[in-house]
Amino acid sequence: MSVSSSFKVRRIVRILKKKYGKIPWWPGDCDEVMIGAILTQQTRWENVRRALDELHRKDLCTLSAIRFADMTALEDAIRCTGFYRMKARRLKCLAVFVEVTCGGVERMAVMSTPALREGLLSVHGIGEETADSILCYGFSRPSFVIDAYTDRIMRCIGVTEPRNRLKPLFEGVLAETDEAYRQTHAHIVEYAKEFCIQKRCETCILVNSSG
DNA sequence: GACCAGGTCCTTG
């Protein structure tokens, strides 16, 4: 990766930290994080929150419950997140992986990060972003999450690395702790929601600020 | 009514 890109990333991380400070993000237990990670695919968080509340109301907000849940009941509960048929199937796949393949969350918690990541990626419907979200926010592992917002902001500030290089780029710049990864990703999402909602980034403090 | 949302998988050329 280029020195220039590392420099730019280092700089925006510092600016965003100063702007937002410590923000709480993705509270909830491990099961809720994993379920939310599937539901948030291509979906606004507000709708995911509503679906999670509905799942709680129906006692379906654990993977052990989802594993045997009625498919229609599951689909109904998550309908407001869109892609609800597909997501219901993905939740079932995740439930089987967690409860059967791994033998429960406690077993997952003692797996090595690479093994856990590989296992998650083997689940149908879990790609890199979802896997890293689960690792970082659910299991407190330092695996940085690259999402559409991150990619967009990098373009805004002139970092030209392809998307698949961004993860190592950030991990090379940040202190290698799950907390640093969580905060920085949260800052990026917060900033993106505030300024970079559209493809264009007209009011980008990241470009003009002397930071 | 058009367009987009914190992706992933499958099919084509």
Add this chain to the structure above:
DNA sequence: CAAGGACATGGT
């Protein structure tokens, strides 16, 4: 292997 489409509801 890059590009395009499907999945689906809810908000602006």
